[in-house]
Amino acid sequence: MSPPESPAPAALPGTLAGPVDHELVVKKSRFLAHVAPARTVEEADAVVARLRKELWDARHHCVALVVGTHADRQRSSDDGEPSGTAGVPMLEVLRRRGLTDVVAVVTRYFGGVLLGAGGLVRAYSGAVAEALDHAAAEGLLLRREILTEVTVDVPHADAGRVDHLLRDWATTHGAVLEEPTYAAVARLALLVPPGALPRLRDDLAAASAGALVPAPGADRVVDLPAS
Known part of the structure; x- marks a missing residue:
């Protein structure tokens, strides 16, 4: 009897290649979403501090952040909005999209019309979701993989040929x-998916008579690019 197959490792959460901005207007209130890469809580805090300084006249700066290779640290803030109507819905969008770092x-300029709890949840989560849709359209979404570092020592005379072979193989x-x-x-x-290492060994051996x-x-x- 064959041994049971090991389960495939869970995919790592992805991230962003660069910042993206989006504005959503709901009943005259402006929701300015800014989603940016941040590999640490300190980097995220610096982004928040910069926006608070730049948009000092806004009523609210609500925040959601996820950092860590496995989305280990998560945090949110309603910044004065009714509890649970801003930061947590924003954080849930980041979770659903499978993002970290x-x-x-979302900075809100109040338009004079109360939106109610449901309206706030939809506005704050929608602003982040639409910003991420723009990020996807602009090619800013990245996927993450665990790859193995591999080196191949080649005589200088053969370096060009083997480099070309490895480029095609990659x-x-x-x-x-x-x-x-x-x-x-x-x-x-080169960086190689662990499961492809045996194939790389075989293909290099075949191309070089085992050398x-x-x-x-x-x-x-x-x-890596998400696409």
Whole structure:
């Protein structure tokens, strides 16, 4: 009897390549959403502090943040809005979209019309959701994968040919080619999905009559285009 298959590892949450802004107007109130990369709570706090300074005349600056490789730390603030109507709905959007290392700030300029709890929830969550829709359209969403660092030592005379081979291989196997280094030999480097390592060994052996052997190194969390 074959041993049971190991479950596939859970996908890591993604992140943003850069900040995105979006304005939502609801019954004359302006909701200015700013969603930005932030790898630490301190970076997120700095984004919030900057917006508070720039938009000093606004009534509310509501916040949601998620940081950590596995979305380990999460925080939200209603900043004076009724409890549970702003920060938590914003945070829920970030969770549903599977994002981490991001901070969302929605600045509200009150328009004179009360929206009620439900209206506030829809406005704050909608502002963040629409900002992230724009981020997706602009190619700012990133997925994350754990890839293995691999090096291949090649004689200088063969470096160009093997570099070309690895570039082609990387595009069809979800790998990422890194910058080579040159010393006594040319050291070519790439980041490879762990499950593709046996295939890389076989393909290099076939292309070099067994002369080239990839050397796996450490695993690394890598940001890649979501598409």
